[in-house]
Amino acid sequence: MAKPISPIKFQAGDFKSDLKPIWCPGCGDFGVVTAITRALSNIGRPPHEIAFVSGIGCSSRIPGYTTAYGFNTVHGRSLPIAQGIKLANPELLVLVASGDGDGFSIGGGHVAHAVRRNIDITYIVMDNQIYGLTKGQLSPTSQRGRKTVTSSFGSLEAPVNPLLYVMGYGASYVAQGTPADMTGLGKIIEEGIRFPGFAFINVQSPCITYGTEDQQLKAHKTNMQSLEAMGHDASDRARATELAREYGTKLYTGVLYRNPNPPPTYGHGVTERQEALKQQAIPRHEILNRFKPTH
């Protein structure tokens, strides 16, 4: 969070664009966009100070449904692009929306680096364990044995565990939510945005068309377990890692890990360096003097 809360009061509606979502009726992503716009209304930054980046997939349509500056980019590359935005203008509030395929398959290689760099952006992954936009193929978070049109006889591979993945690389803020608990989802997104550094939020956002019954909101309502209600100490990294291992079998909601002493952000280091070195700058139009030969 770069700036103090603005005195302007916003409504969630201020962040909703008039573009009509083309998701399937009943898609979990409707809840996610609502939770995001609610969170943003509490943050108090006007839409033009927000850059909302996404890749490709159902989830990646979200930026267009908000009034922020949106950038609906290419498949799997939302994180590097968002990092470029934040480094170029640290004053901006930068959000990234992704899905399990976009974020953990084609773009999976970028996650580790975004985490370890700790650039102050909020990464929201809508995880539905299926490729919805291309109509029902296996995703990197699909369970072993899952039958889809590209795994007709059942998946032969173990799924990626997004929570453990980011914990492993040292993420400082890791949370999980579901649109089955809109209040909780709004809360973890808002906290993620306010968190100083890279924040990861995995949202179990059901695919109404290709998802299995046990992945729908109705099942979430029965199965989800609030970490807070469980008395989980979110500053306990070891415990958080243990709980993260249960991804795929348990649906924990809330903040899994919140580093009580978050490391400095990359942007902090950049600003410090720029400040320290600016005295050494020679005027741009004299830069070629660097090439005067000397022995």
Next chain:
Amino acid sequence: MSEDLIIGIAGSGGDGVISAGESLITAAALEGYHCVMTKSFGSQIRGGEASCRLRLATRPVLNPNGPLSVAVALNWDDFRRFGAELPVEAGTIVIYESNTGVDPDKLPLPGVKPAVVYSVPISEMAAQHAGTDKAKNIVIAGLLAGWFGIGRESMLAGIRKKFAKKGATVVEGNVRAFQAGLDFTAANPLPEDRKLSAPPSGGETKLLTDGNDMCAAAAIFAGCTFFGGYPITPSTEIMQFLDREIWKYGGTVLQAEDEIAGIGAVVGASFAGKKAMTATSGPGMSLKTEILGLASLAELPLVCVNVMRGGPSTGMPTKAEQSDLFQAAFSAHGDCLRPVLAPTSVADIFGITVEAFNLAEYYQTPVIVLSDQEIAQRKETVDPIDTAKFPIIERRHPSGPELTNYARFKVTESGISPISHPGMPGGNYLAAGIEHNEQGRPTASGELHARMNEKRFNKFNPLKSRRDLFTVAGDPEAPIGMVSWGSVAGVAQEALRLALAEGLQVKLLIPKLLYPVAEPVYQDFFASVRRGLFIEQSHQAQLYRIVRMYVDFPAGVKPFAKSGSNPILPSEVLERLREMVVAIQGNNPQQPVAVAD
């Protein structure tokens, strides 16, 4: 006296071959000579073979090629690995390390019998005077300074400075090693006519740098404040220079996790309103292309430098080639146009890089700069550049009224739509890789897609009239025309000078804008031409083929192309030109000319 001296030095990595060359070129530059130095290596990081070619002249030198005036071999196996890169002929003065055990009459150079050969106990002299054979490079510098009269005093000053930190003993040892080199030349004098003429007098001190550093400095001058990239030979020095400098100007360098992330961060920074650049070489360029397409569709400015090396795939990472033009022109999928610029020299890459930023910001497009390993890594003297002569163009932001019901992709007469960026109130829009309407809303309408394609193509129309991005030299009405680009253009310029001196009617076109093909420029150039050559460093002669897609030029214009690292010599080009003159004078334009297609 000689006006033009080409020195080739080869040895094993660690022999100090490059550092000897660096000392010489610095001294020669300070004295006012025009100089070019190229380095060539095997792919090993340590050990392996290393060589440099140093050309010193009293007039501007445009390329480092040509047979050696002086060959220095510390070790014959390494020397011979460079093959045609270090051509020795009868007139070459050969200096070699005595401890190679080779008889001066039996040099391992098949078919050549150089007249002047010196066997010098280089290691022994180094060990004797400096106490270590690491001072071989200092002995070599002394030999060359002595024989050719280059910058003794300045080199001595350089030695004192370089070793100052290591204490007086080391300094004096190296000074003695240098003096030993000088003494050897005094005892074994060179014929007077082989010495180098005095440098041209007057004029400001020249700059001395290589193409990668010059490119990076130009980026700073142009106002670039963001660089994202991934290390790759031979482009990495661009990132390294910017990492030393850009922070001072409020900028950032991001060494990304891969080539895609590098250009991804750049497109992000550009979206955020900053001038941004990436640099890479062939394999990295292959990876970056999807995001080039995104930047084209989202109409976001960025500069992408491709320092070409031999390809395909890993190819020849340390050798120059001009084989990435097709890739640059046709990089990503879909109907699209991305301007491609190519510098011809270290000096030229300054203006070309500034131009690339200007075109990128003005046309809201990625612009590709095709440098190559030779320009990137060769050191060259550059006459002082008056930076005030290079205007800087900024992207056009929307005005107050344009922000009311702002349409980011408004179809204007020029095709250029005012561009906002996050942080600008009222400019909010959705940038996307998906086709969109004027407001940026996604669309699947074929009609809109066609209209937007038209807008994105038409905006580049004025580029084709940019005659200032072309150089034409020679006889304007000549029936023989050469076309050449990039580092090879220097060879063509020299061939032109030789041809004109012989009274041949020849002209030369050097395009710096390679794509889009500026049809009017080529049509004018070819109007008088009956025969000609596209001189290129690639197997396919890629510019020849791209121009042929757009321009009807005479069948007598043929490619003269060689794969990377096979030097194209001005003398060979001249030979072709003479053949063409004969063919034309034979008044039979159908007569075949001995040029391979």
